[in-house]
Amino acid sequence: MNDKLLEEIDWRLRVFDSLSFPTLILKPDKVILTANQVFLEKFGVELEKIAGKKCHEVFYGTLSCPNKVCPFPKVLAEKSGTSVMRRHTTRTGKRLYEDRVFSPILDEKGQVAYIMESVRDVTRQKNLELALKETEAFLEKVILGSPIAIVAADRYGHILLMNPSAEELFGYANAFAVRQITADQIYPPGVASSIMRQLKDGKGKLRSLKTTIINAQSEAIPVELTASIIYEDNEEVATVGIYTDLREKLAVENKLKETRAQLAQSEKMASLGQLAAGVAHEINNPLTGILFYATLKLETMTAEDPERSDVEAVIEDVKRCKEIVQNLLAYSRQSSPMKDIIHINAIVNQSLSLIRDPKMFRNVRIERQFSDEMMLVHVDKNQISQVIINLVMNAISAMDGTGVLTLHTYRDKEAGKAYLEVIDTGCGIAPENLTKIFDPFYTTKAPGEGTGLGLSTAYGLVKENKGNISVKQTSGEGTTFLLEFELYHASNGSEE
Ligand SMILES: Nc1ncnc2c1ncn2[C@@H]1O[C@H](COP(=O)(O)OP(=O)(O)OP(=O)(O)O)[C@@H](O)[C@H]1O
Ligand SMILES: [Mg+2]
Incomplete structure (x- = not known):
């Protein structure tokens, strides 16, 4: 061998040894010809002990290959490289993932003379990949199972995701229906773009905004919204919104205000x-x-x-x-009241007959809309008559003597209440006066025409009889006063 040839062999061997991945050279019949230094170190073997053995004997210590799929036939047939992922557990119980790359080495006739097998340890990448998958699956569970409504949309406003709580809030039955809608459709006109503007002004974050959404049934629902823009490499890719339904909270607040x-x-x-x-x-x-x-x-x-x-x-x-x-x-x-058990319709009739001046009714049509259900109440009938008379007189003066006066009785058995509405077609009460009408001496009538004691007296008498009096509605078209009393039952007859 001349020097040149020796030199050539030397550097080729050094290249082989300096490959950073453990590498074997095998013959087409899987017999190991040689291994590089990294292989010997990594697998803790000596070249003499493995040369001449088949690869599965070295890797698995078995006489035949335990792998279902062997890449050798493919490499031999196609004369091109391929790779397989192998998972195995070391003797110390450590799970390893290896990417084994098989590359053919051709002879001068173009036939596969050898196969180079290099082993790349991808355990770290694989573990990271698995951890990522697990995290993704976990996050998906968190989002899907969350009682909070979460919605994500792409940068064009197409809805990408609605978790089940959001589907319920927005009234969409399934993911298919969700995919058909855009962010514009779940807000009143102009709101979606205003939210986007606020998000951008807030550097991609919107901490809390009280707003309204429109559900699939076109109902407006008050909500509190927290939103953010999702960026990838500084580019806006999606927005995500978290919605809290405020209906119950507002109902409680309103009830509290009313109380x-x-x-x-x-x-x-x-x-x-x-x-x-x-x-x-x-x-x-x-x-x-x-x-x-x-x-x-x-x-x-x-x-x-x-x-x-x-x-x-x-x-x-x-x-x-x-x-x-x-x-x-x-x-x-x-x-002190003198209470009787009496049908509410009877008190209304008695009250109307007691109004002394029939002239007052000349141009007023009286409509009695009486429920014929049992509506016994336990009250002082003279006191309640006085209340009804006061309401009727007020109604007539609000109508200036001309119009329709309706007396409507009904009951709510479940609530245990009997009701009387005194409805007129008069001038109505200005909203700013509604809080004053039950005050003693509050009147809008000319001096000498009214003392302003009618409604305050009525209020006192109704309370005395465990009832309630209120203005149910009022407008330029007329006013409805509502009287409520407890329905009398033999069982609660001894309530006093
Ligand atoms: N049905 C009604 N429609 C419009 N306004 C009404 C009605 N009932 C009461 N009001 C307003 O409430 C005010 C107070 O009524 P209230 O019965 O206490 O006194 P009054 O009718 O003015 O005087 P009085 O009843 O002592 O003769 C009235 O002056 C009127 O402005
Ligand atoms: Mg009056």
Whole structure:
């Protein structure tokens, strides 16, 4: 061998030895010809012990190959390289993943003379891949199982994902239906683009926004939205939104507001009631005195006395004052009710017959919409009559004597309530006055036409009878006052 040839062999062997992957050279019959240094070190074997052996004897210590698929026939037939992934467990129990690359080495006739097999340890990559898959599967479970509604859309607004909670909130039955919609369709007009603007202004984050969504049934639902833009390599790829349904929260808040308002109203009425009771008491005695002396004076006067009409005017006005005092006492619950068990329709009929001046009704059509269900209530019928009369008189003056007055009774058995609505086609009550109408002396009538005690008296009497009075609705078309009383049952008859 000449020097040149020796040199050639030397560097070729060095190249082989310096390959960074453990590598074998095999004959087509799988017999090992040689191995590089890295192979010997990595597998802890000596060349003499493995040369001449078949590869499976070295790798698996078996006489025949345990692998179902051997890449040798493929490499021999196609004369091109291939690779297979092998998983095996070391003697210490460590699981390894190897990517084995088989490359043919051809002879001068183009036939496969040898096969080079290099073993690449891809355990780390494989483990990372598995961990990633696991994390992905876990995240998917978290998103799908979350009670919070999550929606993701691509940068063009196409919905990519709606978890089951979101499908429920938005009312879409399945993923197919979801894929047909865009972000524009789940908000009122203009809201989707405004959210996008806010997201961009907030550097891709929107912490909390109270807004409205439109569900598949076209219903508007109040929600709280938290959203963010998802970037990949600084490029916007999707947006994700988390929605909290606010309906229940708002309903509770409204109920609370209503209860607070009711409480404030009843506190106001209670203190006004005390004041009214005090005033009524104080005034009643001097009034009795004035009436007594004025009547005495009148008796001593002749029919022609020029001052007689003055004294008569005094007596008339004092009587009016006493009536006011009487009403004030009713409002402040100073009189005790005499309760009967009576059908609510009967009280309405009695009240209407008690209105003394039929002229008032001349241009008013009265409609009785009475439910014929059993609606017994346990109340002082005279007091409730007075309430109904006050409401009817107010309705007639609101209609200026012309219109339709409807008296509608009905019950709600489950709630245990009987109801009477007094409905007029009158002028209505301005919203800013609604909180004042039950106050004593609040009136919009001209001086001398009304004292402003009708509704406050009614309020006091209704409360006295464990009922409720309210304005159910009012507008330029008319007003509905609602009276509620507990339905009487033999079983709760002894409630007092
Ligand atoms: N049905 C109604 N439609 C429109 N406004 C009403 C109605 N009922 C009451 N009001 C308003 O409420 C005010 C207070 O009523 P309330 O019955 O307490 O006193 P009044 O009718 O003015 O006087 P009084 O009843 O003492 O003769 C009325 O002046 C009126 O402005
Ligand atoms: Mg009145």
